[in-house]
Amino acid sequence: MVCLLTEKVNDELLAAGPKLRIVANVAVGVDNMDLAACTRRGVVATNTPGVLDETTADFAWTLLMAVARRLVEGDQLARSGAWKGWDLDQMCGADVWGKTLGVLGFGRIGRAVARRSKGFKMRILYHDAVRAPAEVEAELGAEFAEFNNVLAESDFVTVHVPLLPETRQLISAPQLARMKPTAFLINTSRGPVVDEAALVAALERAKIAGAALDVHENEPFIHPGLRRSNVILTPHIASASLETRTKMACMAAENVIAVFQGRTPPNTLNPEVLQKKQAGA
Numbered sequence: 001m002v003c004l005l006t007e008k009v010n011d012e013l014l015a016a017g018p019k020l021r022i023v024a025n026v027a028v029g030v031d032n033m034d035l036a037a038c039t040r041r042g043v044v045a046t047n048t049p050g051v052l053d054e055t056t057a058d059f060a061w062t063l064l065m066a067v068a069r070r071l072v073e074g075d076q077l078a079r080s081g082a083w084k085g086w087d088l089d090q091m092c093g094a095d096v097w098g099k100t101l102g103v104l105g106f107g108r109i110g111r112a113v114a115r116r117s118k119g120f121k122m123r124i125l126y127h128d129a130v131r132a133p134a135e136v137e138a139e140l141g142a143e144f145a146e147f148n149n150v151l152a153e154s155d156f157v158t159v160h161v162p163l164l165p166e167t168r169q170l171i172s173a174p175q176l177a178r179m180k181p182t183a184f185l186i187n188t189s190r191g192p193v194v195d196e197a198a199l200v201a202a203l204e205r206a207k208i209a210g211a212a213l214d215v216h217e218n219e220p221f222i223h224p225g226l227r228r229s230n231v232i233l234t235p236h237i238a239s240a241s242l243e244t245r246t247k248m249a250c251m252a253a254e255n256v257i258a259v260f261q262g263r264t265p266p267n268t269l270n271p272e273v274l275q276k277k278q279a280g281a
Contacts, residue, residue, distance in 0.1 A: 002026060002252050009033040014041050022259040024252040028052060029190060031163040035270055042277070045269040046255035050108065051247040052239035057112035059238040060158055060188045063212035067184050067232050068156070069093040094155070094182065094209065096120050102154025104170070105161035105189065106132050106142070113158055114140045125150045151178040156186060163190035171195065176202040184210045188238040191215040200225030214238045 001020060003009060005027040014020060014037055022044040025033055030047050038045040066072060070093040077083050077091070101117045103110045106128040114124045124142040126132070127150045137144065151157060157179065161167045171185065172195035179185070185208060187194050196217045202208050203225075210230035214237060216222045222233060239245065255265035264274055 002256060003032075005029060005032045007032060009038065009045075011037045014038065014043060022046065022256055022265070024255045024265075026248050026252045029162055030269060031190060033269075039270045039273055042273055044259055044265065044273050046252070046265045046267045047269060048248040048251040049267060051251060052244050053108040053112050055241050055244040056109050056188055056238040057116060059214065060109075060113050060160075060186055061116050063186050063188065063214065063232055063234070064156055064158065064184070065096060067186070067210050067212040067230070068096050070230075072232055073229050094184070096122070096156075098122065099155035100125060100153055102126070102145075102150040102157040103142070104128075104147070104150065104157065104159045107160065109188075110158075110160035111136065111140060111142075113160065114142050125154055148175075148178055151175055152180070154183060155180065156184050158186040159189045159193055161189050161193060163192055168192050169195040169198075171199070173198040173201065176207055179208050181206060182209050184208065184212065186212045188214045191217040191219055196223040196226060199223075203228060203230065 001017065001022070002024045003026065005025065009023050009032060011034065020043050023033065023038060023046070025045070025047045028047055028049045030045070033045055035045055070091050074091050097120050100123040101114070103114050103124065103126040106126045110126065110128070111132070114126065117124055118141060124140060125145045126142050127145055127147045131144050132142070136142070145153070159171065161170060170193050176198060185194070185199070194213070194217065199211060200223055203211065212232040213226070214234045216236070219236060226233060239248070251267065255267055258265040264271065268274065
């Protein structure tokens, strides 16, 4: 089975396919997969990590720049026919150069985003459950900080955590209250990491300056309160370049081929299934 993140791989699905040998997810995140159920039923589970890191980091920066400089608003004004010409204080946004970037989740994608910020002479703060090696911090000029400090000190907070029980609604009312009123939130990880109702309330009260969201709490539904001029909304397309999506599909196919050729897929999430079968053989 080759599936997307929109398919729920759970006990019900696995029970319907008793001959299933592999589930190859065309995504890096696996919150749609019950890995324990796959392992229990002897089904190999794989994903497609690595190939989408740089593309997703590019898009996170696209969102960051667009929301800071009011790109979508400006495009709409230019197309509307209502633009009356240049003015000194028209469509003024926020500078990016020299500001502080807060990265929540410092894995491959978080680090790729941080790497891009060096070109903007930004101060980089990050928080992760596991602190990065000293050489990585030195290379990127990144400072490890406590979660609340990242929120309080950053001009831009970009989220790159996996969806786990402990990260669901990681950003809710208390966290938004700690952010600067001039700060922006960017999310290209998973929608349920952000409490959308709390975000709407924070935006309505001007607790933060704006947000840019590629992922949404209850996709494809988007909270109507997010349809605001200071929010950019995109339909889960951070990895959607032709090159990257092609690589993801090929990687999933290669994982399937490896299983049927008796090899270990390069991106196996539950290697114990293969180890058990090899031991039994």
